[in-house]
Amino acid sequence: MAITSEEALVKAVKGAAGPISVQGGGTRGLPATGQVMSLAGLQGITLYEPGALTLVAKPGTHVAEIEEALAAENQRLAFEPMDHRGLLGTSGTPTIGGVMAGNISGPRRISVGAARDFLLGVRFVDGRGAVVKNGGRVMKNVTGYDLVKLMAGSYGTLGVLSEVSMKVLPRPETQATLVLHGLDDGAAVAAMARALGSPFEVTGAAHDPATRETALRIEGFEASVSYRLSQLQSLLAGAGAEVEQRDAAATQALWSGIRDVAAFHEGQGDVWRVSCKPSDAPGIAARSGAERWTYDWAGGLIWLRSAAGHDLRAAIGPMDGHATLVRADAQTKARLGVFHPETAGVARLTAALRAQFDPKGIFNAGQLDRAA
Template sequence: MLDATACIDTPTSADEVQKLVAEAAAEGRRLEIVGGGTKRGIGGPVRADAVLSLAGLDKLVDYAPEELVLTAQPGIRLADLERLVAAEGQMLPFEPPHLGGLLGEPGEATLGGTLAANLSGPRRVRAGAARDHLLGFEAVNGRGERFKAGGKVVKNVTGYDLSKLMCGSWGTLAVMTEVTIKVLPAPRTEMTLLFFGLDDRRAAQAMGRALNSACEVSGAAHLPTSAAQRPPLGADLAVTAIRLEGFEASVASRLQALVRLLQGLGAIQQLNAAHSAEFWAQVREVDAFAADPRPLWRLSLPPANGWQVPGVIVGDIIQDWGGGLVWLLSDAEPQSLRAAVRALGGHATLYRGDGPAFEPLTGPLAALTARVKAAFDPLDILNPGRMVPA
């Protein structure tokens, strides 16, 4: 574990980052890479000698609203970035979660940390994941060498797609010093349909029909009774929600089509734009599970299989992405839990609790991952132990 007296470096430029990493590589010192620190507890203990904080790299480099492209340093806070683009009538398309309340860590979520964890919110079902919106980046690898990949235009096909490799690497491959992302116009309005009292299977069927329709659904989630009854929602019955976004006339037309498509599922309640935004913020931040002390798992599954989780694992769930993302509170033994999730075609990541956070890798995938790590960080000085036990 990191010693309490260890040095904390907060560079303010890419040159300083390169110097610090190069010195660490030369001296054999290991570095813990952090942004806002909100997701610091996810993963194994980092066996580091010093902390390299990107909090000082928090500047907006370039923003061209007319081109739908934004370049920033990785330490820029998500909240500041969201306010900035909202003032131009735009949004971060992948609707990134902050997760501060859920994980209980101090600090504020940053753009770099969000991309490093590849975190996406409910709109992923329509807009894609965080990695799909990272156009390019500049970084320093574990040798202390600066490099860049991608570019600052949407149509960029030069070289390898390293942007997607960085997303989900949790700071173990390189230290990003600048990132360029796509932004999109914010929808003029949104509305959400709520269905009450559906069991998990019927909810999955309803979400699947909606997502596979021509209604252009931008959010589909199911909170079983055990989750819906918790604050802040406090509903008496299970809640299944389907969101539509866009121009007012388009949303109204698609809403009518969706009601016809899903008629027969019981009473329907419509949420206006303000209440819809509030509801999906609660889903995105997993507010219903914030106060529960049990281990919290994030399951990635084929959407058609998400509803089956309670049948094989004892615990409480929230389904997002039409069932493709399942948040699970469970005291189940981790190895058997992971085996059950694999049997459903998915994998599990422990977000809160004791034990290995990431799915253990074996065979060719483990060998490939080791080769990628060796290519970027051969001395294993960047976040050692976070994804793979040291």
């Protein structure tokens, strides 16, 4: 079912006789739970006002097209959405609708916020086939129910996006990275926490236990970056690590790899994504039974690779966070579930929202509603 207009989307939803799997660029490998509805043809930037830092686009618009348009005006998507294709071995092209539906946010989330924080307004079609509009083109336009934030991260279970309005930001003049060598997981998480607590505006904090490299990114005007980098190095002098500074080109390559989890592109095994308190991260990783892991968001995000079929949630046990199964075969995803089981209270809220927005239960059925 290929959708090329909002009118066709409304007609398709109203006429649906069974479950629908909403799909954008098809790059994230989520299991289909019904007839596939592709929004890849519903594309195009409908409004871009660089002076107002605002861009409006249809959901099938390629992320690369948006980034190219923004780069021409020296602007960017500050939340740097991940490209899943290298990790999952999928084809297709990432779309802005998929990014917003999944709230896909990269390393810069710790400094600027998540994708949902840049979403100003949405148009979507609910399970009855009604067109709903919420928000606008400026931050102050959110009134009543904040459906904008609700749609971001709902993975198409409450409605199908037909248009998104976003805030964009200027691109900084330059960037650099301070790399600490030789720290173990606990020391690295402590160093990242200290860096983020400093006044030096760190925009990325990641650690790879395999290489024992801890990366701290700084962006801005060249003179400011140089000063803050030297001050950060002095601040962390007591961490007991060898220190290296990387320039703008090396920084771009390094953080693109961190964003897209390049460490796990090669090799076999399941890949999990765990969101947790940074201070809990080393303990969670240690008891996970995983073969390899990396930290992003100063430890608030752990990427883990385990043996195929390993129940990482069971190995970790109770935790203040959630674990998402990102890469595995269909049987493992069906057995363990892609998303972390919801608590009873959250499951009741989810069911109530689904009943309101998708009373027939046709959108991406079974994706998010696994109760603990």
